[in-house]
Amino acid sequence: MQKEFTGMLPGAITKFEELLAAAAELNPVVVSGYDSAAGRDNFAYWGAGCRIQADDMAGLKAAAEGIGITWVSDEGDMAYTNSLAIEDFQMFRVDGNLELRPEKKEI
Secondary structure (H helix, E strand, O other): OOHHHOOOOHHHHHHHHHHHHHOHHHOOEEEEOOOOOOOOOOOOOOOOEEEEEOOOHHHHHHHHHHOOOEEOOOOOEEEOOOOOOHHHHHOOOEOOOOOEOOOOOOO
16 A cells, blocks of 8 residues: 555545556656645545646546546546545545445434
8 A cells, every 4th residue: 555545545545556556657656645634625635535646647637537536636636436525525424435324314
């Protein structure tokens, strides 16, 4: 595991490691991962976003989007959310595998 992935959700780590393997010929470098200072409206704060740089950023973007990673900025910011919205993270409804936790019914 990349040291920059420390603190990230296991489901996101798995997906970003898949990207690093798929785009190995582009020489990807993980610049940052989990960031507690990023703010609650940033996927990096929730452990689902990171920044990766590569020799060919367009190729990296295509590879990321091809496996379901959302490209956030041309600086290489991206997030794997498993189609969940930032509001799901903010409401603490997302588990480590990036799936929604079942809602508890009040009795």
